[in-house]
Amino acid sequence: MSVVIVGTLDTKGEEIAFARDVIEAEGLDVHLVDVGVLGDPEIDPDTPASDVAAAAGTTLEQLREDEDRGAAMEAMGEGATAICQQLYDDGVLEGVLGLGGSGNTSIATTAMRSLPVGVPKLMCSTMASGDTEPYVGARDVAMLYSVADIEGLNQLSRQVIANAALAMVGMVANEPDVEVEERPTIGITMFGVTTPCVQQARGLLEDRGYETIVFHATGTGGRAMESLIEEGVIDGVLDVTTTEWADELVGGVLNAGEERLEAAGEAGIPQVVSTGALDMVNFGPRDSVPEEFEERQFHVHNPQVTLMRTTVEENVELGEIIAGKLNDATGPTALVLPLQGVSAIDAVGEDFYDAEADGALFDTLRSEVAENGVELIEADAHVNDEAFAQLLVETLDGYMQEVGAAPTDG
Structure with a gap:
């Protein structure tokens, strides 16, 4: 050695x-x-x-x-x-x-x-x-x-x-005593405000025989998933939480770089993508937020994390960026929209509920996604609804079966 x-x-x-x-x-x-x-x-x-x-x-x-x-x-x-x-x-x-x-x-x-x-x-x-x-x-x-x-x-x-x-x-x-099972591996992205969705989806996938790796969408998490896709560690992607693009666009602290959302498409592996937490841009403590944003809407998640609501204009840009990334994919790709809200604080009565901003995101995605390359699925559900998690899993599992990458004993 x-x-x-x-x-x-x-x-x-x-x-x-x-x-x-x-x-x-x-x-x-x-x-x-x-x-x-x-x-x-x-x-x-x-x-x-x-x-x-x-x-x-x-x-x-x-x-x-x-x-x-x-x-x-x-x-x-x-x-x-x-x-x-x-x-x-x-x-x-x-x-x-x-x-x-x-x-x-x-x-x-x-x-x-x-x-x-x-x-x-x-x-x-x-x-x-x-x-x-x-x-x-x-x-x-x-x-x-x-x-x-x-x-x-x-x-x-x-x-x-x-x-x-x-x-x-x-x-x-010392060789670690770690049990390794040869199962198809699914990469999943999660944020605190999309945790219920991911927990339900992870359980459903594992019940079907998949191995899952959950990445915290904090910039490094997204980059880690992209890197492991490139290495061939990940066989399919359930990209619930694409919030890192909001930080990349607006200037938040949790961006994952301009290559985010490219690796799965380039590798040609199945991917099911959603719009989790695109209602927010992340900053540190409240007093660390740049002065240029002072008039914006904020939600203090904890003393170290301040969230800023994305605007209509930003959501139009986010829709164009995400559609462009998915349109270039070479493998089975679905975009699934949760029409009742994209995060735990983007629901009726919550701090970041903004039907106009969400509508701008969804309308842009509808108009920009290539019909011949990306399957567009709309769900009258909130991102954290159980039915939405089931829809994500069923869609991804269907793609995995199509390409012969699903578990044989799942």
């Missing part, structure tokens, strides 16, 4: 050597990937920095001559990604550990995010106590705060680095 350590051996050689020794003392092999560009390595690497640079289509000499630290970090991240992927394909990499400050954290986690979910990934970093989203992204990257800077060995750094090394040993050396 082998652990790959990604580090800048020109500045962190002593600390990385200590981590290597801890791991090797536990009986595992270590492969050192040097991503330092400033000078000669303090300890011998298994993959030298020159090879990492070459994997990114450049040279160490060029990176040093350019004197552009940002460009050098980007290149070494690209090279480390290629190296780690090759080591994984060759069976050398069974876990990857990174140690360092902002530079190596960026490089090492770039490589980590390229590896499949389930491969142990741990970054011991000075950056681990702040906003870790740029480093973790939509992958299972674990981050351990180093407390002090990783600069020299002392009573504190030895303990933290040893803990990181032993954590990696534990993950690599």
Whole structure:
């Protein structure tokens, strides 16, 4: 068994050597990937920095001559990604550990995010106590705060680095006792305000023999689902909650990027899509909402989450965007509209009930969805009604049967 350590051996050689020794003392092999560009390595690497640079289509000499630290970090991240992927394909990499400050954290986690979910990934970093989203992204990257800077060995750094090394040993050396069933897997998107729908749908799907993975539609959740679709982990999609597009369009904090709603269509797998939580844009605490939105309608979900109602105009744009994404799909695709409301707070008597805004969304989708490519289904129900969940499941299960991907014993 082998652990790959990604580090800048020109500045962190002593600390990385200590981590290597801890791991090797536990009986595992270590492969050192040097991503330092400033000078000669303090300890011998298994993959030298020159090879990492070459994997990114450049040279160490060029990176040093350019004197552009940002460009050098980007290149070494690209090279480390290629190296780690090759080591994984060759069976050398069974876990990857990174140690360092902002530079190596960026490089090492770039490589980590390229590896499949389930491969142990741990970054011991000075950056681990702040906003870790740029480093973790939509992958299972674990981050351990180093407390002090990783600069020299002392009573504190030895303990933290040893803990990181032993954590990696534990993950690599111990096969998890996890039951794995070969069942068709359905990706489902959920928000708090669409939870009743998803819980009912998940139960119905599992009763029919499907495995389900639920993604919280918080930006990273949507990106994670799209990524796993691309990897072939997910066989069908029940995209109940497309709210991330509202944040992408308006400027909320939970956007999933412009590629959201593309992976299933490109992969040609069955997808059933709805309009869950498109009535809202997400922000942090109430006082964090940009001043430009001050006159809008808000709902304080909790002290850390403030929701803003989408307008008629925004819903027209959302309808155009979603229809455009679905029209490009190459596999069976349905768009199911809950005409009585798209979230728990978008129902008669609730804070975000707005028949005009919802109507603008539905009318736009009706006019923009391609009749020859997308099945448009309208339900006189609320998104959280049991009947709506049943309709979603029956539609998706029908598509899965059509393409021969349904459970054989469901």
